[in-house]
Amino acid sequence: MENIYLDFERPIEELENKIIELTNEGKTGLDVSNQIKKLEEQANILRNKIFSHLTPWQVTQLARHPQRPGTTDYIANIFTNFIELHGDRRYADDPAIIAGIASLDEQTVFIIGHQKGKDTKTNLRYNFGMPHPEGYRKAGRVMKLAEKFKKPLLTFIDTPGAYPGIGAEERGQGDAIAQNLFTMSQLKTQIIVTIIGEGGSGGALAIGVGDKILMLENAVYSVISPEGCAAILWEDKKKVDSAAATLRLTAKNLLELEVIDEIIPEPVGGAHRNIDEICRTLKKGLSKSLSELQKHNSSTIVLKRYKKFRKMGQFIEKNIDNEEKI
Amino acid sequence: MAWFRKPKYTTIPVTQRKSEIAEGLWVKCKDCGEMIYKKDWEDNLKVCPECNYHFRLSLQERITTVLDNDSLQEDDTDISPTDFLDFTDSKSYKERLKIAQDKTELNDAVITGTGTIDGHKIVLGILDFNFMGGSMGSVVGEKLTRAIEKAISAKLPLIIISSSGGARMQEGIMSLMQMAKTASAIARLDTSDTLFISVLTDPTTGGVTASFASLGDIIISETKALIGFAGPRVIEQTINQQLPKGFQRAEFMLEHGLIDMVVSRKELKNTLAQLLDLLD
Ligand SMILES: [Zn+2]
Numbered sequence: 001m002e003n004i005y006l007d008f009e010r011p012i013e014e015l016e017n018k019i020i021e022l023t024n025e026g027k028t029g030l031d032v033s034n035q036i037k038k039l040e041e042q043a044n045i046l047r048n049k050i051f052s053h054l055t056p057w058q059v060t061q062l063a064r065h066p067q068r069p070g071t072t073d074y075i076a077n078i079f080t081n082f083i084e085l086h087g088d089r090r091y092a093d094d095p096a097i098i099a100g101i102a103s104l105d106e107q108t109v110f111i112i113g114h115q116k117g118k119d120t121k122t123n124l125r126y127n128f129g130m131p132h133p134e135g136y137r138k139a140g141r142v143m144k145l146a147e148k149f150k151k152p153l154l155t156f157i158d159t160p161g162a163y164p165g166i167g168a169e170e171r172g173q174g175d176a177i178a179q180n181l182f183t184m185s186q187l188k189t190q191i192i193v194t195i196i197g198e199g200g201s202g203g204a205l206a207i208g209v210g211d212k213i214l215m216l217e218n219a220v221y222s223v224i225s226p227e228g229c230a231a232i233l234w235e236d237k238k239k240v241d242s243a244a245a246t247l248r249l250t251a252k253n254l255l256e257l258e259v260i261d262e263i264i265p266e267p268v269g270g271a272h273r274n275i276d277e278i279c280r281t282l283k284k285g286l287s288k289s290l291s292e293l294q295k296h297n298s299s300t301i302v303l304k305r306y307k308k309f310r311k312m313g314q315f316i317e318k319n320i321d322n323e324e325k326i
Numbered sequence: 327m328a329w330f331r332k333p334k335y336t337t338i339p340v341t342q343r344k345s346e347i348a349e350g351l352w353v354k355c356k357d358c359g360e361m362i363y364k365k366d367w368e369d370n371l372k373v374c375p376e377c378n379y380h381f382r383l384s385l386q387e388r389i390t391t392v393l394d395n396d397s398l399q400e401d402d403t404d405i406s407p408t409d410f411l412d413f414t415d416s417k418s419y420k421e422r423l424k425i426a427q428d429k430t431e432l433n434d435a436v437i438t439g440t441g442t443i444d445g446h447k448i449v450l451g452i453l454d455f456n457f458m459g460g461s462m463g464s465v466v467g468e469k470l471t472r473a474i475e476k477a478i479s480a481k482l483p484l485i486i487i488s489s490s491g492g493a494r495m496q497e498g499i500m501s502l503m504q505m506a507k508t509a510s511a512i513a514r515l516d517t518s519d520t521l522f523i524s525v526l527t528d529p530t531t532g533g534v535t536a537s538f539a540s541l542g543d544i545i546i547s548e549t550k551a552l553i554g555f556a557g558p559r560v561i562e563q564t565i566n567q568q569l570p571k572g573f574q575r576a577e578f579m580l581e582h583g584l585i586d587m588v589v590s591r592k593e594l595k596n597t598l599a600q601l602l603d604l605l606d
Contacts, residue, residue: 162536164556164564169574172584174535174555181509182541186517201493201502202536202555209506223493223502223533233415233495246413248498259499309510310471312503313464318404 003273006061012050012269015043047268054218056244056253060226062218063197064160067272069279070129070197071098071113071156077279078286079104079111085142087134091171094135096127096159097207099142104154104286110146112139112207113156116197129198130163133176136206140180143187150298152190152290155207160225162203177206184209185305188298192289194282195219195251195260196271211305212289213259215251216278217266221259222249259312262289355379357550371591373549380549380591382528385430385437385454388487392595393441393450400439402472407434407465411498419496426457434465435490438473440482444599446606449477451486453534460490462533463497467504470538474511474522483521483606485598488539491557492532505537512541521605523598526553526576526585544601545585547576548594553585 005013019039026032054062062068075082079102087093099112114131117123139155146153162173184191184207191210199208199221215221224232226244231237254260264285267274293301353362357379367374371391372381383391389398413419427433435457441450451473453460470486477484493501515522524542526535528551535555539545547553554574562569572578576588589597 162555164561166561166565166569166573169554169556169561170578170582172540172582175540175584177536177555178505178509178538178540181506181537182513182516185506185510185513202505202533205502205505206536209510221499223497223499224495229415229495235416243415246411246415246498247495248411254499257499259503306510306514309503309506312507313468313500314408314410314497315464315468316406316408317402318406 004065004067006058006065008050008054008058008061009269012043012046015039015046019043051268051270055241056220056247056250057226057241059218059250060198060220060240060244062270063220065270065272066118068197069271069275070118070158071111071115073275074113074156074196074279074282075100075102075111077275078283079109082111085145086138088137088141090134090137092132092134094127094132094138095125096129096131096163097135097139099138101151104152104283104290107290108149108151110142110149110151110153111156112142112153113196114159114204114207116158127163129159130161131159131203131206132163132165132168133171133173136162136173136176136180139207140176140183143180143183147187147189150189152192152293153187153210154286155191155193155210157193157195157199157204157208157219157221158197159200159203160198161200162206177202180206181209185309186302188302190290190293190301191305192286192293194264194286195221196282200225209305209309211293211301211308212261214262214264214282214285214289215254215260216264216271216282217251218270219251220244220249221251221254222247353381356381373591378549378590380528380551382455382489383591384456385432385452388452388454388527389437389441391591392487392598393443394445397442398439398450399441400437401476402438402469403433405433405465405469407463407497409496410464410500411496413496413498415496422458422496430454430457432457434463434469435460436466436469438469440476440480443485443595443602446483446599446602448483448485448602449473449480451484453486453488453490455489455491455529458494459492460488460534461492461494461501462490462504462508462537463494463501464504466494467501467507470508471511474508474515474538477520477522478515478518481518481520483523483602484515485523485525486538486542487525487527488530488534489527490530490532490534490539492534502533505533508538509541512538516541521602523601525594525598526579527551529553531555531557540584546587546589546594546597547579547585549576549588549590551576553579 082102084100116129193210229243230239355374358377360376
């Protein structure tokens, strides 16, 4: 597949195209190997330079990159024996959320993840990764299956947000999300959450309450999109750069705020530039977290999970030391 | 002009009326446009006598209409918000907090405590829309969570009266996490067999709808209140069409099976008392 370049990758694109041109000339018999080597070194330096200094808005664009691996890519490359489960048993099956059972090495695990498309046709199918209530209710049903069979639950977050539409409201989008927060907070099994792309607000959090929160290096997680924030607070849609920076939505920011536990490093240029590599790294991260969590019994896990979210928030309190009183 | 059509209430000569509007003696209904004599309107708990539109109440007014007189004992009054992200958009968060604090004389958008309703002791939380749109940040999340935990440990029924535009953007991701925090506390309350009545008032949307407010054992909405997850403007922009009349109103929520009942402001205290009689 041909790489799709983002605006800030233009200089890289030019160099990489030159390398391709030269390689093609090389096929006609000219010796261009030295030139290619030189250009590749230049490209490497350039890539490292650009990707070590990304702005939060550039990271957001990477997180939304049309070629970025999604839940189905990770399912295919990290797990075996995947069996997809469908439907909420109430209304419909929502393709924007994929759920099922699979093996992670020797272990059976349950999987829930948002799914975006990679082109217009698949985006329409997956509704751009924006679930309706039935998607969240399917997720809720599968969460309870994981608990029943005492298997770990792994979730993958990648959504612009819950779908804002008439049907979604009629069928209780707020209720659907709230119920999942409720269910996950008391679920008697290990939950590992990974933010793989875009973590858009309540629609992301609805599968995001877990014991370990992992986040890919170029993923973002925010209460509102930079566009929405710019439009509402700056009253200027073009202020996305400032909004993205102010929201603190990058993995590094969220690790500092202790909202996530671990950053999964991506290949230079983003996860889509080397899917095998990101799958290997993520698999290691998941396995490591899982073996850590499996040292505890389920009631300890639920208590620890409660405390984890209980302590989130920053405020000032006079005269009282702000100790946990759980 | 609409208010000349049905002069059902106090009528006074036009010239006099005009000057009295200027002096704030009359209130125009936001729903039907009727002019209501301010005194009548206040006596009617700020409900339009013509169309039953429920105007938003201040926190103090809400307390008086729901709790027994002077029964409120506030908790955690010393918690205040902080601009930990150094969040500055067209105004700084510090500035927005200062303005809201001066306007409402509150530290943040919620009060919590204990009180009585017809003699039943309860733990109570009330969100105030006048404070930055009743948005939920760290203080709202923390105070509500403490109230929920208090209801569990004191074995008292919990009532939370919501009015909120959702998460407080100026606290970034931390405001989103308050949804998980409050919902987790409600899930704990659920395992302790404690009653939780969630009262939704105009408007309740976003992160509050998508967390504790939708998790009541019983969910009551005030007449005509706007209740939903996504705001109507966001939906209109997304689907590119006008929304049907009455969309996301309390009556719509009832029709779609999302709440237990729609109760008028005058009946709210009685309804709560009756539920507490039956379940407490
Ligand atoms: Zn009216």
